[in-house]
Amino acid sequence: MDFSKTWSTAYFHRRTLRRAGGMSDANFYDVQTDEDFWVSGPKRDRTDTRYGPANPEIEPEAVEAYNAFLKGAPLPGRENG
Structure with missing residues (x-):
């Protein structure tokens, strides 16, 4: 997994994940599919x-x-x- 310089975007298995605020069960979401992820x-x-x-x-x-x-x-x- 790679992160942007600000850690607001993660790149994993050809997915682009953006940091999400206010989500209870996720802290990132896939920008193409809106699928939620917990990254830790x-x-x-x-x-x-x-x-x-x-x-x-x-x-x-x-x-x-x-x-x-x-x-x-x-x-x-x-x-x-």
């Missing part, structure tokens, strides 16, 4: 899902970075904060 970063305690304990689905290209993050490395693109 990983957590080192592995409570990555929004509702209850569950194992998150990790995109294959993100597995290495996710495992490094769990061991203490910063997230790619967030090395300085």
